[in-house]
Amino acid sequence: MVSIVFVPFAAQGHVAPMLQLARALVADRGDVSVTVAVPDFIHRRMGQYRGAGVSLASIPTGVQDVGGDEPPGAAAIVHAMEHHMPSQLEGMLTKKMLQGGVSCVVVDLLASWAIPVAERCGLPIVGFWVGMQATYRSVAVIPELLSKGFVSGSGTLLLKDGINEDHYIKDHDLGDLHIFSPKVKLRAKDLPWLVSGAVSQKTRFAFWLEIVNRAKSLHSIILNSFPGEDSGDSYQYDPPWGQQILHVGPVLLSEDLKKTTSMWQADQTCIDWLDKQSPVSVIYVSFGSWAAPIEPDKITGFARGLEASGRPFLWALKNHPSWRAGLPDGYAEKIAGRGKIVSWAPQDDVLKHEAVGCYIMHSGWNSVLESLRHGVRMICYPICGDHFINCAYVANMWEAGIALPSSDENDVKDCVERVMEGEEGRRLQEKVNQLREMITGDAVCVAKRNLNLFMEGINNN
CATH class of the missing domain: 3.40.50.2000 (Glycogen Phosphorylase B;)
Structure with a gap:
C-alpha cells in the first residue's frame, strides 16, 4: 500500500485543491491512501469529510480558536506554522512510519515549514503549488533579483541605479526584468510581497524567500495549473537542475473531484x-x-x-x-x-x-x-x-x-x-x-500523465 501524507497551507483555497488531488490519486488506484494533515481549527470545520482512501488528520496549532465562521488571524497562523506545528507533524509522521510506513509527503509550498520536518524523518518530499506557474516564478526569481541588485533585502525594488525612488517604482513596468512577458503588463506593486507598509513588506518578503530556499531541494513540484498558461510565450520558469514541474490542474477540475467539504455552509x-x-x-x-x-x-x-x-x-x-x-x-x-x-x-x-x-x-x-x-x-x-x-x-x-x-x-x-x-x-x-x-481537452491528458509520473516517482524511490 502506498501511503501519502499531504500538508496544505491553512486556508480553504489551499485545502480544497489538495483534497481534490488526493481524490484524483486514489480514484483509479486501489493501493493508494492519502492522509491530509490540516491545522486543528480547519479540522474542526471540515472534520466531517469522508472519502474512499482519503482522510483528514488534525495538527495541533496552539492557536486560540473562538469558532464561528472566521478562522484565527493570519499572524497567529504563521507563527504556529514555524514554532508549534513542526513538532506536532513530526510526531504524527513518526507514528505513521511505525504503524506501516509513509511513502511520500506532499507539501504545499506555502506550508514550507513541513519540508525540514519531512527531511528529518528521512521521507521523500514533493512540493505543491496551489497557483499558476507564473506566480511561482514571481517568487522563485527572488534570489536572482537579490544577486543582481534589483531588490533590497527587505524586498524593495531598486530599478534606478540602485536607488529606491518610490514614485518611480510604484507603477514601474516589470518587462525589463524578464520575469514575465511584456504582454502581461505587470507593475512592480503587483509582486506578491509588495504589500502596504514597510514592516509587512519585509515580513512577507522573508516568508517568500524562505519558501524558495526550502523548495530548492525538492525533486518535483506539482502545479495546480495547466501547460500553456503563458499562451506559447517563451517566459517560462527555469527550475533548478533536475527539478521536475508537473502541471495537474485540469484533472482537479473534474466535477466529481470538486465535491469536497467546505469550511462554510453553502446556501443551496x-x-x-x-x-x-x-x-x-x-x-x-x-x-x-x-x-x-x-x-x-x-x-x-x-x-x-x-x-x-x-x-x-x-x-x-x-x-x-x-x-x-x-x-x-x-x-x-x-x-x-x-x-x-x-x-x-x-x-x-x-x-x-x-x-x-x-x-x-x-x-x-x-x-x-x-x-x-x-x-x-x-x-x-x-x-x-x-x-x-x-x-x-x-x-x-x-x-x-x-x-x-x-x-x-x-x-x-x-x-x-x-x-x-x-x-x-x-x-x-x-x-x-x-x-x-x-x-478540458488535451491539457487533461497531460495532467493525467503527470499524475502517473508522480506515482512512478514514489514507486521507484
Whole structure:
C-alpha cells in the first residue's frame, strides 16, 4: 500500500485543491491512501469529510480558536506554522512510519515549514503549488533579483541605479526584468510581497524567500495549473537542475473531484433562484474565502454599481459586520427580486449554471480556474497576494476578462456593461471558450500523465 501524507497551507483555497488531488490519486488506484494533515481549527470545520482512501488528520496549532465562521488571524497562523506545528507533524509522521510506513509527503509550498520536518524523518518530499506557474516564478526569481541588485533585502525594488525612488517604482513596468512577458503588463506593486507598509513588506518578503530556499531541494513540484498558461510565450520558469514541474490542474477540475467539504455552509437556495433567471443574465460576485474584508466604502460602491447595472446579481458576501458594514441602509429590500445576497454560495454549481453571464471576483486562482472551466467571463478586482498577477493574466495575456479600475459605482456599472454587452463582451466570451476547450481537452491528458509520473516517482524511490 502506498501511503501519502499531504500538508496544505491553512486556508480553504489551499485545502480544497489538495483534497481534490488526493481524490484524483486514489480514484483509479486501489493501493493508494492519502492522509491530509490540516491545522486543528480547519479540522474542526471540515472534520466531517469522508472519502474512499482519503482522510483528514488534525495538527495541533496552539492557536486560540473562538469558532464561528472566521478562522484565527493570519499572524497567529504563521507563527504556529514555524514554532508549534513542526513538532506536532513530526510526531504524527513518526507514528505513521511505525504503524506501516509513509511513502511520500506532499507539501504545499506555502506550508514550507513541513519540508525540514519531512527531511528529518528521512521521507521523500514533493512540493505543491496551489497557483499558476507564473506566480511561482514571481517568487522563485527572488534570489536572482537579490544577486543582481534589483531588490533590497527587505524586498524593495531598486530599478534606478540602485536607488529606491518610490514614485518611480510604484507603477514601474516589470518587462525589463524578464520575469514575465511584456504582454502581461505587470507593475512592480503587483509582486506578491509588495504589500502596504514597510514592516509587512519585509515580513512577507522573508516568508517568500524562505519558501524558495526550502523548495530548492525538492525533486518535483506539482502545479495546480495547466501547460500553456503563458499562451506559447517563451517566459517560462527555469527550475533548478533536475527539478521536475508537473502541471495537474485540469484533472482537479473534474466535477466529481470538486465535491469536497467546505469550511462554510453553502446556501443551496442560490440554484433555485438562478433557475428563475434568463440565460447568461446574472452577475455572480464573490471575493473568496481568505482575502481580508473589503473596506465599507468599497462595498458601498459595489452595491450601488450592481444596483445601477439593472441586471440580476448573486452576491456571496460573508454575513459578518466586517464584510457587510458598507451595504447601504435598506439595500436588501431595494434589490429584492433582482438581487440575492448569501453568506456562501456553492460556487462550482453557480458557475456552471446557464443563467450566469459574468463573475466579479478577487482573482483567486481557484476561482479563475473554475470560471475558465465553466466558460464564464471575468471582471477582476484583486485584493492581495497572487491576485494581481492572476488578474494581469486574465485581462492582458488571455483577454478572458477585464480589470476593474476601482470599486466606484460608475466603474462597476461600466465594466458590467462592457462584459455583458456588445462586441467586447462577445470577444471576451470567445477567448474564454478557447481556454475552456484547452483545459478540458488535451491539457487533461497531460495532467493525467503527470499524475502517473508522480506515482512512478514514489514507486521507484
